[in-house]
Amino acid sequence: MKKWGEIGLGVVTSIGGFLEVGSIATSVQGGANFGFRLAWALALGTICLAILMEMTGRLAAVSGRSYVDLLREHMGIRFFIIPLVAVIVPSFLVLVSEIGGVAIGLQMATGIAFRWWAIPIALVGWALLWRGTFSLVEQGTALLGLVSIVFLVGALKLHPQWSAVGAGLLPTAPSHDGAKYWYLAVSILGASISPYLYLFYSAGALEDDWNIEYLAVNRVTAGVGNLFGGGLALMVLVCAAVVFLPRHIEVDAYEQIALVLATPLGRTGFALFLITLCITCFGATVEISLSGAYLFAQGFGWPWSENLRPSQDSRFATTYSLLILLASVPIAFGADPLKLTNISMVLSAASLPVTVIPLLALMNDRRVMTSHANGWLGNTALVLISLLALVLFVAAIPLQILGGG
Amino acid sequence: MKDGLDLRHDVQDAQLVDRRHENIGRCDALLLELRENAPPRIAAMLIGGPARSERIGRWMTALRRLVPGHTRAPEGGVSRIPFAAVRSIGNTIELDVLRDDLPSEHLEQWLARNVICRIPGAESKKESKS
Amino acid sequence: MSREVALHHLLGRAVLDPHGRKVGRVEELRAEIELHEHGNDYVVTEFHIGSFGAVESLAGPYFARMLLHHLGRLVPYRGHVIPWNRMDLRDPRHPRTLDTLEQLRAEQDRA
Numbered sequence: 001m002k003k004w005g006e007i008g009l010g011v012v013t014s015i016g017g018f019l020e021v022g023s024i025a026t027s028v029q030g031g032a033n034f035g036f037r038l039a040w041a042l043a044l045g046t047i048c049l050a051i052l053m054e055m056t057g058r059l060a061a062v063s064g065r066s067y068v069d070l071l072r073e074h075m076g077i078r079f080f081i082i083p084l085v086a087v088i089v090p091s092f093l094v095l096v097s098e099i100g101g102v103a104i105g106l107q108m109a110t111g112i113a114f115r116w117w118a119i120p121i122a123l124v125g126w127a128l129l130w131r132g133t134f135s136l137v138e139q140g141t142a143l144l145g146l147v148s149i150v151f152l153v154g155a156l157k158l159h160p161q162w163s164a165v166g167a168g169l170l171p172t173a174p175s176h177d178g179a180k181y182w183y184l185a186v187s188i189l190g191a192s193i194s195p196y197l198y199l200f201y202s203a204g205a206l207e208d209d210w211n212i213e214y215l216a217v218n219r220v221t222a223g224v225g226n227l228f229g230g231g232l233a234l235m236v237l238v239c240a241a242v243v244f245l246p247r248h249i250e251v252d253a254y255e256q257i258a259l260v261l262a263t264p265l266g267r268t269g270f271a272l273f274l275i276t277l278c279i280t281c282f283g284a285t286v287e288i289s290l291s292g293a294y295l296f297a298q299g300f301g302w303p304w305s306e307n308l309r310p311s312q313d314s315r316f317a318t319t320y321s322l323l324i325l326l327a328s329v330p331i332a333f334g335a336d337p338l339k340l341t342n343i344s345m346v347l348s349a350a351s352l353p354v355t356v357i358p359l360l361a362l363m364n365d366r367r368v369m370t371s372h373a374n375g376w377l378g379n380t381a382l383v384l385i386s387l388l389a390l391v392l393f394v395a396a397i398p399l400q401i402l403g404g405g
Numbered sequence: 406m407k408d409g410l411d412l413r414h415d416v417q418d419a420q421l422v423d424r425r426h427e428n429i430g431r432c433d434a435l436l437l438e439l440r441e442n443a444p445p446r447i448a449a450m451l452i453g454g455p456a457r458s459e460r461i462g463r464w465m466t467a468l469r470r471l472v473p474g475h476t477r478a479p480e481g482g483v484s485r486i487p488f489a490a491v492r493s494i495g496n497t498i499e500l501d502v503l504r505d506d507l508p509s510e511h512l513e514q515w516l517a518r519n520v521i522c523r524i525p526g527a528e529s530k531k532e533s534k535s
Numbered sequence: 536m537s538r539e540v541a542l543h544h545l546l547g548r549a550v551l552d553p554h555g556r557k558v559g560r561v562e563e564l565r566a567e568i569e570l571h572e573h574g575n576d577y578v579v580t581e582f583h584i585g586s587f588g589a590v591e592s593l594a595g596p597y598f599a600r601m602l603l604h605h606l607g608r609l610v611p612y613r614g615h616v617i618p619w620n621r622m623d624l625r626d627p628r629h630p631r632t633l634d635t636l637e638q639l640r641a642e643q644d645r646a
Contacts, residue, residue, distance in 0.1 A: 064496055065420075073418045076543075077433065077457050080418075130524070133531050300457075301420050301431035302513065310527040314516035317527075410577060412542055412564040435542040437564075437579065439627065444578040444619040447566060448539060460543050489574055 003213070007220045013138065014225025015232065016145035020284035021101030022094060022191035022348075023233045024277065025341045028260060030184045031240030032251045033177070036160070036168030039234060041185040043169050045192025046230030048385050052198045052356065054222035055363055055378070060205035061214045062372045067202040068298040070362055071355075083354040084299055088292055090351050091196045093344035095288040095327040100337025101281030104254040105274045115334050122328035125286045129320050134207040134306035137290065141283030148232055148280055150261060150272040155235040157264035158242040165238055183403025186396050187342060189388075190349030192230070199355070200291040203298065207306060215372065236260065254338055285324065293320035342404060350396035352389035360386060410494065412447070420497040421452065423504045430484075430509055432498065433457045453483035453509035478511035540627040548628065550584050552636045558615060559584040561630065565616075582622050584632075585614040615639050 030038035056067045063070065072080045102121045103114035128137060174181035201222070210218065239260040244251060251257060254277075261269035290306060296319050297304035303313040310317035331337065360382050363374040374382065410416060416432055423429045433456035438448040458465040484507040492499040504510055521527045542564065550558045563583040569576045615632075617639070623631040632639065 069420060072431065073420070076413075076418050077431075077460050078462070081461055131526050131529070131531065301428055301452075303428040307531060309529065309531060310521050310524075311517050314513050314521045317521055318516050408567065409580065410566045412566055412579075413546055414563065417542055436539050437542060437545070438537050438539055439624050440537045444569075444580060445624070447577040447579070451541075488577060491577075 003217055006214075006217050009139065010217055010221030011225040011228065012146065013142040014221055015142075015228045016148065017138070017142035017280075017283055017287070018226065018229025018232055019145065019148045019151075019236070019276070019280045021098050021277075021281045021337075021341050022194065022345050024101075024236055024257070024280070025254075025338060026184065026188045026191040026345055027233050027236040028240040028244075028257050029251050029342075030188055031237040031242075032244035032249060033184060034174065034181055035241040035245045036165045036238065037172055037174070038181070038185055038188060039165060039168035039237060040171040041188040042192065042230060042234050042237060044171075044388075045189045046226055046233070048189075048388065049193050049197060049230075050223050050226040051378075051381050051385060052193065052359070053201045053226065054219055055359055055374070055382070056198045056202035057205050057210070057218040057222055058215060058372060059359075059362060059369070060202045061210040061218055062212060062370060063368045064206070064211070065368075066206050066294070066298050067199060067355075067359075067362070068295055070368060071358055072299045072301075074362060074365075075358065080299060083358070084295065086351045086354045087195045087199065087295060090344055090347040091194075091288055091292055091295075092323065092327060093340065093347060094194060094196065095285060095292075095323065096330050096335070097337060097341040097344050098281045098284040098288060099328050100331045100335070100340060101254070102278050102285065103331055104337050105277035105281065108255060108258060109274045109278075114337065115332055118328040118331035119325075121282065121285070122324050125282065125289065126321055126324050129286055129289060129306070129324070130310060130317070132306070134204065137286055137306060138204060141279070141286060144279045145276075145283050147272065148276045150265070150269070150276055151232055151235040151239060154261045154264045154269060155238040155242075158239060160238050160242050165234075177403075179399065179403035181403070182395070183346075183399040186349050186392060186399050187345040189392060190345040190347070190396070192233070193352060194348045195351060195355045196288050196291040199295065200287055203291070203294040212372075239264070252338065285327075289320040289324040289327075292323045293317075343400070346396045346400045346404070349392040351393075353386065353393050356382070356389045357386050415494060416447075416450075416498065419494075421450070422497045422499055423502050423507075424500075425504070426499070427504050429500070429502070429504050429507060434460065436485075447488040449488055450486045451483055452486065452507070453481070455481050455483050478508055480508040482509055482511055484509040538627075540624075545627060545630065548630055550582075550630045550632060552632050552634065552639070554635060556636050558632055558636060558639065559586045559613060562614075579619050581619065582617045582630075583614065584617060613640075613643075615643060 027042065030041065059070065060066050071083060075083075099118055099121055100114070103117040106112070106117045106121075107114040132140070205214070205218070240251070240257075243249075243260050243263045249256065249259075258270055258273045261273040263269070265272065293316050294304060296302070297313070297316040302315045304316040305313060330340070360379070362368060363378065363382065366373055412435060417435050419432050421429050421432060430452040432450045433453060434451035436448045436451065438446045440446060454469060455466070458469050486500060486502060490501045492501050505514070545561050545564070548561050550561060552558050561582060562585045564579050565581040565583065566577045566579050569578045617632055617634075621633045623633055634642070
């Protein structure tokens with residue numbers, strides 16, 4: 001069955017495309033400060049993301065419309081402005097951070113300061129979006145991103161106490177530095193459950209012409225794909241825990257993070273870390289730019305598709321071009337990429353309610369979802385995620401102030 | 406089921422497409438004609454930024470006035486389409502109009518002419534996987 | 536003489552009965568096709584008035600009904616479906632019903 005090929009590709013794309021600057025930075029900081037004890041935050045974030053992606057994917061496959069499309073029609077323009085702003089602001093900051101990630105990787109590789117790389121990176125990303133099709137952009141970067149499996153290799157070579165890793169998957173209260181612990185938990189959650197991820201996934205389902213026959217593909221891609229991807233992020237945390245915690249190294253620069261792979265794998269590890277950082281962050285750069293363009297285009301009803309020529313969807317093309325080029329400016333001016341990453345992750349976490357809670361209404365709307373509306377299990381999960389989102393909304397910024405570096 | 410139309414749920418903010426099934430925006434406002442001794446009639450749909458701004462609030466309309474480009478759009482950049490132009494209502498609302506004739510498409514066309522097409526590669530066919 | 540009003544100016548408006556008592560807020564308008572020789576018109580046949588107002592706007596009719604089903608006893612909700620000719624729209628900003636609250640409730644209980 002052809003669908004197995006699509007499932008396989010979907011899973012592989014999810015794995016290769018999972019890591020990006022946010023998940024790398026927050027997992028490393030989590031591991032460096034609290035060992036394996038924040039593994040539960042990664043697990044929780046990954047599960048929530050898988051559920052949200054499955055739902056927005058199912059929404060698109062069944063209704064033939066993206067989540068943003070339905071959101072605008074459902075809420076009306078007056079209320080739609082709220083999620084529009086609440087998503088684009090953190091997403092833009094994440095976008096800046098991703099460009100920062102690539103820039104730092106190139107700085108470590110070449111010695112040329114990261115500021116000089118900002119605009120070239122944006123231009124290359126822009127060129128890919130300008131000329132590439134959706135499949136090329138999404139799958140191309142994700143397949144290259146499979147290099148991030150090096151973190152699994154590194155973790156295995158470090159011989160962590162796997163039973164302790166397992167224990168970390170259950171939430172425990174911190175023995176010290178409570179504010180920092182919860183702040184890092186929030187930033188890990190924000191990195192895992194970024195709204196641009198499931199919004200992009202929903203639009204991507206339409207770019208790939210998904211219909212009702214793709215429900216199984218959707219479930220496996222969203223579920224299994226993210227599970228493995230989350231597992232990779234866990235390996236990043238494990239590496240950081242083993243390398244940094246015993247030496248009490250305070251991680252406050254990306255250059256230190258390279259040790260995470262350099263320690264177990266030597267110079268090859270260092271090189272592979274740089275390659276992974278550059279590729280995964282670059283993939284996220286183009287993905288977030290596209291995601292922002294989908295948000296505006298679908299919200300306002302413009303023609304849109306990454307498969308169209310730019311002249312056929314000029315406002316859409318202008319939007320992603322502006323986003324990616326403007327995002328390079330703070331980095332070109334020397335903004336601290338790691339600090340930006342931390343702030344953007346927390347803001348992502350705080351913005352969750354406006355895109356999670358409307359899903360409750362849409363996933364139960366029989367006219368949209370027909371017989372594929374949420375059952376009690378899906379609704380329970382969504383209600384719990386909504387409650388988590390509300391907790392994050394309230395706690396994220398205070399924790400950033402109290403516990404952030 | 407029901408052969409009626411829910412105006413807020415099915416029409417307002419719905420995606421609109423033209424004769425060639427190309428996106429031409431959303432129903433940003435729906436105009437009703439109130440008549441004596443006759444039921445209100447759906448007169449027309451409005452598409453365009455100013456119609457949206459009016460719904461969002463006065464502050465949005467004021468903000469819009471700061472943007473210069475729009476003032477050059479014909480009819481203020483708002484398309485008024487008689488409801489009689491509706492061909493079908495489903496996931497999208499199909500209208501018997503052409504994108505090129507609509508004032509609300511001014512920005513799209515302006516950008517295509519003056520910005521997008523000046524950059525190489527804008528018109529080249531993308532190789533798409535089927 | 537006919538006047539034009541935008542739908543979004545009607546939605547969410549408080550609707551009063553002839554005695555000035557609040558019936559609810561305009562939640563939805565239902566329309567149907569009217570066939571003519573010169574073309575088809577869509578005309579408004581019903582006004583859906585309810586006490587949920589904003590919640591229904593945000594959540595949509597299906598979710599609102601589901602919420603109702605679960606919270607029904609806690610949250611008093613009254614919805615009315617009023618035919619177009621039982622609505623007084625001389626001032627669209629202040630729509631009124633032609634029937635009193637008692638008549639509307641009686642009509643509702645009969646249905």
